[in-house]
Amino acid sequence: MAANAEMDREAKAALQSLYTKTPQARALAQRAKGILVFPDVLKAGLIAGAHHGEGELIENGKVTGYYATTAASYGLQAGVQRFGYVMFFMTYSAMNDLKNVNGFEVGVGPSIVVVDSGMAKSITTSTAQSDVYAFIFDQKGLMAGLGLQGSKITRLNR
Numbered sequence: 001m002a003a004n005a006e007m008d009r010e011a012k013a014a015l016q017s018l019y020t021k022t023p024q025a026r027a028l029a030q031r032a033k034g035i036l037v038f039p040d041v042l043k044a045g046l047i048a049g050a051h052h053g054e055g056e057l058i059e060n061g062k063v064t065g066y067y068a069t070t071a072a073s074y075g076l077q078a079g080v081q082r083f084g085y086v087m088f089f090m091t092y093s094a095m096n097d098l099k100n101v102n103g104f105e106v107g108v109g110p111s112i113v114v115v116d117s118g119m120a121k122s123i124t125t126s127t128a129q130s131d132v133y134a135f136i137f138d139q140k141g142l143m144a145g146l147g148l149q150g151s152k153i154t155r156l157n158r
Contacts, residue, residue: 004158007039008063011056014039014084018137025086025115025135032088034059034095036153038069044080049073053084054156057098065099066158071151083139087112087132094131098153106134106151 014037019026029035034057041053050072057065069085089095098104106112112132 004063004066007054007056007066010039011037011058011063014138015086018084018086018135021137022115022135025088028088028090028133032090033092034064034089034098036067036087036089036098037084038067038086039084041069041083041085042080043083045073046078047074051151059095066156067153068156069151069153073150081139083136085134085136087134089132091131099155102154104153106153 015029015035019029036055036057038053038055041051043049043051050070052068052070054066054068056063057067089098112134113130114134114136
């Protein structure tokens with residue numbers, strides 16, 4: 001499918017961008033059981049907000065599925081923002097939670113650490129002990145309160 005080929009190109013470019021800006025992410029990728037890449041997520045809101053994007057799961061260098069990320073939020077927010085995020089699944093147990101549950105929810109289940117630029121500098125493969133590490137990158141636009149808590153990830157049938 002043309003859509004899958006386009007997603008593959010976007011996911012590879014997103015990973016390359018992340019690895020260039022955050023070399024520690026590449027080290028995690030080498031130990032990860034799976035890498036879930038969402039190259040382009042759109043978040044918009046005015047009091048109530050939502051984000052949505054599509055991505056792919058990569059295992060052993062091969063795409064094994066396509067996924068959507070969606071979240072709704074309510075609170076003091078206004079604006080539009082685009083960003084990408086990558087989740088490194090470090091255990092098979094965490095991978096099974098993603099693959100076997102109809103709607104993997106961030107913040108429920110395996111321990112997920114959202115890595116900011118300061119934390120990334122101190123992560124090594126020997127200190128990485130969590131089930132999942134998430135990196136948010138390539139943020140464009142203005143919107144406060146960007147996070148992944150409450151995001152629901154579902155498998156797409158492609």
